[in-house]
Amino acid sequence: MPHLLSDRAVTSSPVSLITTSEARMLGVPLVPSTMRRIRRGIYVRRAEFDHLPPWTKYAVRVHAFARLHPDAILCLESAAVPHGLPGFGETADIHVFDPERLRSRRFGDVFVHASHEPREVLRIDGVLVTGIRETVIDLSRVLPPARALAVADSAISPAQGGLLSLDELRTNAETQTNRRGRNRSRWVWDRAEGQSESPGESISRAVIAWCGFEAPELQHVFRYEGCEDRVDFYFRGNRAIGESDGWGKYALEDPAEGARILREEKLREERLRRNQHPFARWDLAGAQKVNPLVRALESAGVQRVRAAQPEMLATLRDHTREKPRAQRMNAAPSRSQTTRSA
Incomplete structure (x- = not known):
């Protein structure tokens, strides 16, 4: 069974983990001004950690837990980290599957799951995880629908390594x-699309449908002026083109390459506009906020063909599986949690 998906797979901690014994041996002072405690006995350098995006901070927490508990089997969002499935925000809990346990139980910020369903278990670079298939199915049952769709798309999309x-x-x-979340899973399977090339496209596709816009064609190819241009979304009703932008496509780690890609992107858009295609752009944040995506499509003349689904749109604001903002300011478990934390 395959397990790695694209370059999103985080198979080791994104920043160095330092144990208390290592710090003593190396003479590293464990003071709050320079070091941040991730788990009991595991620290990182504050300057390296504090500016990481939320999903990367979660990956650090997952690997810190795995360092302390090498025999634990990660599942759900925690297994998604080494599998390379999309992550959104900073998940509140470390999720562990225990095949011997009869009942699920929480220990501080560690949620240990029991299940009667058989689970494939893999070891990825020393970390035990539930199999990719089981992880995707589990997440389809518990994540908000648009995010679950992004996970499923990534697992079946060749462009994303699926x-x-x-x-x-x-x-x-x-x-x-287990019937829990089965209807949510069915919604995901009915809409999952292997042509989706990024989580942003998946989220956007859900928002477009929930807002009542015409269903777009994915990855449509145009041939104009001797060039071949493939677009994220094509709305045939008025020939409009929609693009879900992600910073990754602009190679920001390489300024020269990023500038070249931006120039080519500008020429590409101008070419498509010259051939009578209205153009709409938004990013993942714009899709999740809904209104920026709606304004972009309306400005491009895309028509609504059905009533909006406000209850489905409201699920975009569901952050119940993430750390509250106040907790994100301090990544370490509280002292009361660490007394029972796994």
């Missing part, structure tokens, strides 16, 4: 005896 088939996911999900 190696699973949609039929495989659907069939395995239906054979599970």
Whole structure:
């Protein structure tokens, strides 16, 4: 069974983890001004950690837990880290699967899950995780719908490194005896699309549908002026083009390469506009906020063909599985948690 998806897979901590014993041996002072405690006995350098994006901070926390508990089997969002499945925000809990446990239980910020369903277990660079198929199915049951769709798309999209088939996911999900979240899973399987090339495209596709806009064609190719241009979304009703931008596509780690890509992107957009295609752009944040995406599509003349679904749009504001903002300011578990934390 395949397990790694694209370059999103985080198979080791993004920043160096330092144990208390290592710090003593190396003479590293464990003072709050320079060091941040991630778990009991595990520290990172504050300057390296504090400016990481939320999903990367979560990856650090996951690997810190795995360092302390090498025999624990990660599942759900925690397994998604080494598998390379999309992450959103900083998940509140470390999720662990215990095949011997009869009942799920929380220990501080560690949630230990029990299940009667069989689980494939893999070891990725020394870290035990539930298999990619099981992880995707589990997440499809618990994540807000648009995010679950992004996870499923990534697992079946060749462009994102996905190696699973949609039929495989659907069939395995239906054979599970656990009925919790089954309707949510079915919604995901009915809409998952292997042509989606990024989580931003997946989220955007859900928002476009929930706002009542015409369903776009994905990855449509135009041939104008001797060039071949592939676009994220094509709205055939008025020939409009929609692009879900992600910073990664602009190679910001290489300024020269980023500038070259931006120039080519500008020429590409001008070429498509010259050939009578209205153009709309937004990013992942714009899709999640809804209004920026709506304004972009309306400015491009894309028509609504059905009523909006406000209850589905409201799920975009569901952050119940993430750390509250106040807690994100301090990544370490509180002293009261560490007394029972795994």
